[in-house]
Amino acid sequence: MTGPALHQSFEAVVLPHLDAGYSLARWLTRGRGDAEDVVQEALVRALTYFPGFRGTNARGWFLQIVRNTAYASMSLNRGFPAPVEPDEETLRDPADDPEASLIRRRGRADLARLIGSLEVELREALILREFEELSYKEIAQVTGAPIGTVMSRLWRARRTLAQAIRREEMDA
Amino acid sequence: MSTDRSTCPMTLLVQADIDGELDAGRAADLILHRADCPECQAAYADLMMLRDRLRESDLRERAPDSLRRFLAERSAAAVPQAPVPAKVARLSRWRGGASFAAGMALAASLAFAVFRPAAPDPLELVVDAHVRSLQAGHLEDVISTDRHTVKPWFEGKLDFAPPVKDLAVQQFPLTGGRLDVLDGRPVAAMVYRRGTHPINLLVWPAKDTADRDPVTEEKSGFTTVHWVQNGMVLWAVSDVERAQLEEFAHLWKSTP
Numbered sequence A: 001m002t003g004p005a006l007h008q009s010f011e012a013v014v015l016p017h018l019d020a021g022y023s024l025a026r027w028l029t030r031g032r033g034d035a036e037d038v039v040q041e042a043l044v045r046a047l048t049y050f051p052g053f054r055g056t057n058a059r060g061w062f063l064q065i066v067r068n069t070a071y072a073s074m075s076l077n078r079g080f081p082a083p084v085e086p087d088e089e090t091l092r093d094p095a096d097d098p099e100a101s102l103i104r105r106r107g108r109a110d111l112a113r114l115i116g117s118l119e120v121e122l123r124e125a126l127i128l129r130e131f132e133e134l135s136y137k138e139i140a141q142v143t144g145a146p147i148g149t150v151m152s153r154l155w156r157a158r159r160t161l162a163q164a165i166r167r168e169e170m171d172a
Numbered sequence B: 001m002s003t004d005r006s007t008c009p010m011t012l013l014v015q016a017d018i019d020g021e022l023d024a025g026r027a028a029d030l031i032l033h034r035a036d037c038p039e040c041q042a043a044y045a046d047l048m049m050l051r052d053r054l055r056e057s058d059l060r061e062r063a064p065d066s067l068r069r070f071l072a073e074r075s076a077a078a079v080p081q082a083p084v085p086a087k088v089a090r091l092s093r094w095r096g097g098a099s100f101a102a103g104m105a106l107a108a109s110l111a112f113a114v115f116r117p118a119a120p121d122p123l124e125l126v127v128d129a130h131v132r133s134l135q136a137g138h139l140e141d142v143i144s145t146d147r148h149t150v151k152p153w154f155e156g157k158l159d160f161a162p163p164v165k166d167l168a169v170q171q172f173p174l175t176g177g178r179l180d181v182l183d184g185r186p187v188a189a190m191v192y193r194r195g196t197h198p199i200n201l202l203v204w205p206a207k208d209t210a211d212r213d214p215v216t217e218e219k220s221g222f223t224t225v226h227w228v229q230n231g232m233v234l235w236a237v238s239d240v241e242r243a244q245l246e247e248f249a250h251l252w253k254s255t256p
Helices: A003-028 A033-050 A058-076 A096-116 A120-131 A134-143 A147-171 B011-018 B024-036 B036-056 B065-081 B088-093 B100-115 B124-132 B147-154 B242-252
Strands: B175-180 B185-194 B199-204 B212-219 B222-229 B234-238
Touching: A003 A033, A003 A058, A003 B065, A003 B175, A003 B185, A033 A058, A033 A147, A058 A134, A096 A134, A096 A147, A096 B036, A096 B234, A120 A134, A120 A147, A147 B011, A147 B036, A147 B100, A147 B199, B011 B024, B011 B036, B011 B242, B024 B036, B088 B222, B124 B185, B124 B199, B124 B212, B124 B222, B124 B234, B147 B199, B185 B242, B199 B242, B212 B242, B234 B242
Parallel strands: none
Antiparallel strands: B175 B185, B185 B199, B199 B234, B212 B222, B222 B234
């Protein structure tokens, strides 16, 4: 292998997981600007670590770096965000029917607010499982928690969300 | 889980089942248990409701293009500072604590690696990938018997479009796909079945685009058949009988 082959493979290895990394950062930080900063820094770190990357499970490897970068940045700067409020951009809906779109948007905003209000450990386990579809083992790798802890965090996250949804449905 | 009284110890298994983390035997036991346990029934209903809501909500965001550009620029900029072959770079982790003698040995192996790059054996890589995929929950990232679902799933995840074919009529049904990485290169893995035996078909673009006829090789109790077709390298690997895997390769090759 030559130099160019190395850089091509860094981009080729990370690019398929860039959306997953950004999505995770988005749920761990305060907003888009923070998420973008975190992923940029994670990319710089990943490039440094890349020579030691063994070529298995690139997604878990990259997400772990993003997650650790997000934690470092949050603890250095301002502490973890309280509820993550989704901005309008996130919730924009291309549906034609304005009424249906409004209802759906409200449902999504509520759900985003509920997820954002979870403790960060519960939130990251839920995001990694439900949106990124990582296995328990991969979540354990990314978050540095034992598999049993991953299972109970997922359980608590889901129980909290399901109860909140049922409650809001009853109020509605 | 709709109430706070979470007393049945099996509810965590209900969750594990929904997450695809139970083996078939325990999943079957759980179905029997759930029939008699209202708490597990409620937990199951809540988990499925939540999953539907989350999937519908589509709250996952795509990375902005500025990040894609940043990745491309940083990768390109890194080349002059790191013109080290990946194989050698891996060895460099040992440099810190190495004694002088070890350093000399390392220097020799570095020289060897630089001037005579030893390509990793694809047979070994493919068989390793197959064994990895057999661990619970690692076989498929997208589960579908429909090639029109599997094919678009790969889009945007790879820098090439793998050909996806359905061989259900010929008794090799497609069951899903996933991404795998062989020697640092992302590849498409399509999963087929013959009876209860999974067949992995790993695909990546060929350097030399000339078609090549199937070759059968065996390693560690697994059979592989590999060929080059329309600019793609294809490796089928499975524990099915050799003749069956060769039949699979033949059918796949001749199906348009």
